[in-house]
Amino acid sequence: MKKIFYLIFIIGAFLVSVTSCEVDNYPYPDAQVYGGIRDIVGGGLVETDLNSGSLIGVYELGQYAANPTRKTWYVKQSGEYRNNLVYSNEYWFDFAGCNFFPFGDTLTVNSGENLIDFTVTPYIRIKDLSITYDAVANKINASFSLEGGAPTVKVSWVTLYAWTDIYVGEYVKKTLATGTGTPKRTFTGAAQTINPATVYTLSIDLAANAGTDRNGFGIHRNYYFRVGALAIQTGVGTIRPNYAPYIVIPL
Numbered sequence: 001m002k003k004i005f006y007l008i009f010i011i012g013a014f015l016v017s018v019t020s021c022e023v024d025n026y027p028y029p030d031a032q033v034y035g036g037i038r039d040i041v042g043g044g045l046v047e048t049d050l051n052s053g054s055l056i057g058v059y060e061l062g063q064y065a066a067n068p069t070r071k072t073w074y075v076k077q078s079g080e081y082r083n084n085l086v087y088s089n090e091y092w093f094d095f096a097g098c099n100f101f102p103f104g105d106t107l108t109v110n111s112g113e114n115l116i117d118f119t120v121t122p123y124i125r126i127k128d129l130s131i132t133y134d135a136v137a138n139k140i141n142a143s144f145s146l147e148g149g150a151p152t153v154k155v156s157w158v159t160l161y162a163w164t165d166i167y168v169g170e171y172v173k174k175t176l177a178t179g180t181g182t183p184k185r186t187f188t189g190a191a192q193t194i195n196p197a198t199v200y201t202l203s204i205d206l207a208a209n210a211g212t213d214r215n216g217f218g219i220h221r222n223y224y225f226r227v228g229a230l231a232i233q234t235g236v237g238t239i240r241p242n243y244a245p246y247i248v249i250p251l
Contacts, residue, residue: 027087031109034082035117037075037100039125045079046122047243048099049169054240056081056118057094061106068092077167086114097238099123099231101149121149123231124194126244131160131225133249139181140204140249142227146194154192154232159184159241160202161226162217168224170241174215179208192232202227206251222250 037046037054048054054075059068075081088111096102100120107116125147132141142160160183161173176183181203204225212218226246231239 029085029087030111031086031088031114032082032084032112033086033109033114033116035080035115037079037081037098038117038119040119040121041125043119046100046120047077047079047245048075048240049171049243050077050167051171052240053077053169054079054095054098054100057096059092059094060087061090061092070094077169093118095120097240099240099242101233102236122242123149123153123233123239124155124229124242125149126227126229126242127196128199129227129244129247131227131247131249133251138206140206140225142202142225144200144227144244145196145198146200146229147196148194148231150233152233153194155187155194156192156230156232157184157186158200158202158227158229160204161228162204163224164221166224166246168226168246169243170228174209176204176215177208179205181205181208217251220251222248224248 038044039046056073056075058071058073061068073081073083086109088109090106090108092104092106094104095118100122103120105118127145127147129144130142134141140160140162146155146158148154159170161168161170162176163173183202183204185200185202206217209216210218217223224246226243228241228243230241233239
């Protein structure tokens, strides 16, 4: 009798293992998707933050169209993205809570490599940027102009960020003492209106930030500086900062 029960147990375990293999035997993702978030004006990449920056919401359709699940693809700081583990299928791409006007699009992802660039309208463009080191005044000076992505866009603030690597931005930055500098300007009232002819200036007082801790410039090395601006626009949900490319200055 024990032998019979033992034999039944072995056969049952074998059947369960075979069934489990059949259920889990899904095909491997057969597609790779990559590209950039590009400005409709000029085609340049729309930069963002590595953390808490722009995201791509992705819904796989096809056989899952009745109840698609939202997956999140992250956008690099440069405005580029890449996902090498994608199933070829039809997808709905949803952009909300980014630093450009929200929109969505349905696209087909084929097996193999898929280059897909998304053309967007950023809330704010930072133009004619100059970031320089004034050795006499011991300051980092930035000058630039702004352009709204639509006539309704206004500006809440502009900031000159500093950090020790390329990921400088709103969430990766030095906490700066103001001193005689103006690393950030916040606007109210009429000053929030964007005039492309206005030249904005920001500065970092290096003498007031001469420490050797994480927030200072007391160690001789390369430092990364970047200008960001936050838009005001109703009816679009969360708005992320817009940026110009970083500048490297040895100090």
